[in-house]
Amino acid sequence: MMALETNINNLVRLQAVPPDWPGGFWGHWVFFTVVIIGFVLTMVMGVIYIERRGMGRMQSRLGPNRTGPFGLLQPVADAIKVLLKENIVPTAADKLVHWLAPVVAFAPALMIFAVIPFQNGAMLADLNIGILYVVAISSVSTVGVFMAGWGSSNKYSLLGAMRNVAAVVSYEIPLVLAIVGVVLIAGSLSLNQIVLAQDIPFILLQPLGFFLFFAAGCAEINRSPFDLMEADSEIVAGFHTEYSGMKFAMFYLVEYAEAIAISAIITTLFLSGWRGPLLPPWLWFIIKVLLVFFAMVWTRTTLPRIRIDQLMAFSWKFLLPLAVINLLVTALEVLASPAGLPWVVVIINLAIMAILILLWSKFFFKLGWGRIEV
Amino acid sequence: MALKTEPFVLNLGPVHPSTHGVFRMRATLDGEVVVDIEPIFGYLHRGVEKLAEQRTYTGIIPLTDRLDYISAMNNNFAYCLAVEKLAGIKVPERAEYIRVIMAELQRIAAFLIAVGAFLNDCGAYFTPFLYMFREREKIVDLFEMVSGQRLTYNYMRVGGVSQDLPEEFLPALRKFVDEMPRFIDEYDRLLMQNEILLARAKGVGILTKEQAINASASGPVLRASGVKWDIRKADPYSIYDRFEFDIPTGTVGDCYDRYRVRVEEMRQSLRIIKQAMAQIPSGPVRAEVPHLIRPPVGEAYARIESPKGELGFYLVSDNSIAPYRCHIRPPSLINLTALREMVRGWKVADLIIIFGSIDITVGEIDR
């Protein structure tokens, strides 16, 4: 009994639960679990609405506007419809894997939010290795996706799942390297500490890192132009071709939960998280998340999709070298001014980014990224 | 131990988002690479050629609407030309102009769909597609004005057109013709120089000049391969010899060229419409043609440059009220002949865009 108590106490200390929190550790845990689930579900509905209406505007049409005021209840109507739909499992499917896949994919998407600060210290667990945890957990979804692709015993699903695994494995590296730059400046792996360190938002100190992270993040979560795992014009719906009803809803939820997660991480790492004037911090956080998400919607409506070999080339020949250079430059800067980076660095880094991207693009075409000159 | 691999057979279609109807390709893949494909047709086969043998010459016109339903006016046009050639009917001037205006408007509408669908296949999520549908809508409104229909117009008749243009048509057309160049520029600004599109479409699915000619390709597919061959110029039908326009051609015959050729042709079509609008005379719109046409015994082949390529009708008459034989030369089907050579060795994603860049309508393939 004593040992357990000590363990829990250790845990509590580790996770920095505010000492005056009512109900102590468990109260904190229950509260934030409920908040996170509620947050993710409502945000998913919100972003689906934003995506559909926003895309409607961009594509010179209206988007859903019949259910509720301004079509606000459209996600609810969709959710009800999809939950009431028949659950179809293909005869040749591996039933267990097919059933388990959405669960395996969904859990990690939710777990990412455990370490994301909604405002100062308001998070389920202020892990001192928070960002490492995010990186580790976010890759687990891929297992679910691959299970879906394999378990459906559908060729489109398998193709989509293979593409997804290939993409995630390749894009994890620039993604992590982009994070390391931020960690170097902040001097901490804890997401809350990173936010606290952002007197200057890191998008200014790490402009290149931001773009690398944004591109790699989009690829990780199958957002356009890297959406070739569920490229509807090629492989119908990719890994979730054979899913219907509730299980499809789970995948749909994962897709948007991951998009929100990546937006939230970008917000936390680069856009100074919950910090902002006037408005309450959690509102700032949500606004920034939605802004990042909106950028993703924007790219989706604008850009065509790239091909699998180009996807690989883009990761290994463009993002990775730039991420390494970015890391090197950041390390040198941190070494030069250990007390904290001054404003001058912002200008230097912006210049470095512009030059690097321009030069490396030229070099990238020389290396060949799948464009054939004729 | 050597790794054991086996080919992966993937059935694309008949129900698939990018097969533009009910078309099926059986693709043999090696991973993502296409080893071989076999197109499988017939899911929309309605036996139009057989049906035509039991209908009067006028009664076939609605059937032709349903061939290439994306460009129904052009089908009407080609068929009426064939019957007129067979029966020796002279079409009034005004009707000729109306026909040319309709055919060119329809060409723009069909290319809007072709280009939009191609970009959609490239993965530009519906934005270009819907932009182009916005303009197609205006054309469809114009057609509705003259024929009351929005897809299968059934507007042209043997010896002319079914009815004269309504009063409000020409002003509406002028407005459209004035606005349209701006929108075409907008499409170009949207994606023409986009790096991803260039990387996806340039050098992909090359159809060489020799291959294209040998495979009887026609229309934009042939022109994109660098052959300056447009039936409107090479073998002018109706009154096309009175208009000035250029034939845009590609250089290498890749997907990008096919896309460019279509966009350029929209501009040329607008040029033709402008000239036709300036020259259109007044007068009757229909020749005196008996209700039941009995062309003399013989045969005739009339062809037009439809948006898909050379659309021809081969009619054999036995002096009865129905054709003895009505053969349709379907450009969509024949353009697909070289598909297999074009896609071999490319990836699945390329297969889709190569197929999309050929631009087919299944109604015309299967008939």
Place this chain on the structure above:
Amino acid sequence: MTVALSGKEIANQIVEKFPDSIVASSEKEIVVKSGSLLDVAAFLKDTPGLDFNYLNYITAVDYYDHFEVVYMLSSLEHNHSLVLKTRCYDRENPVLPSLVRLWQGADFQEREIYDLMGIRFEGHPNMKRIFLWEGFQGHPLRKDFM
């Protein structure tokens, strides 16, 4: 303007090379014997000055006692065209030589004629039904198909 070459003149050229290959010729068309179709087609395609490099269409007409298969050839360089016909008198098992080796564009059209008219094209790499399903009885475009 595409010039429709006189069938008679071309027929004279063909007869020089392949005597006894022409059944009839008129201003509009040439009717060749089915046996020498391949030779004549190759001649038309490869002779300089004729250069019929483009096969516009192939179709078949059922005249009860025979099938008439119509080929329209063009030359994109010289912009002229010619209608070539051949006849097939066997109703049970009509066979013609395939022109796929000369013009790839004949591929689907010959399959279509086989499917709907029942004329087999010998030498075609993939002589199967194209629109109707395997096992369909009869050939619908024949006049006696009900």
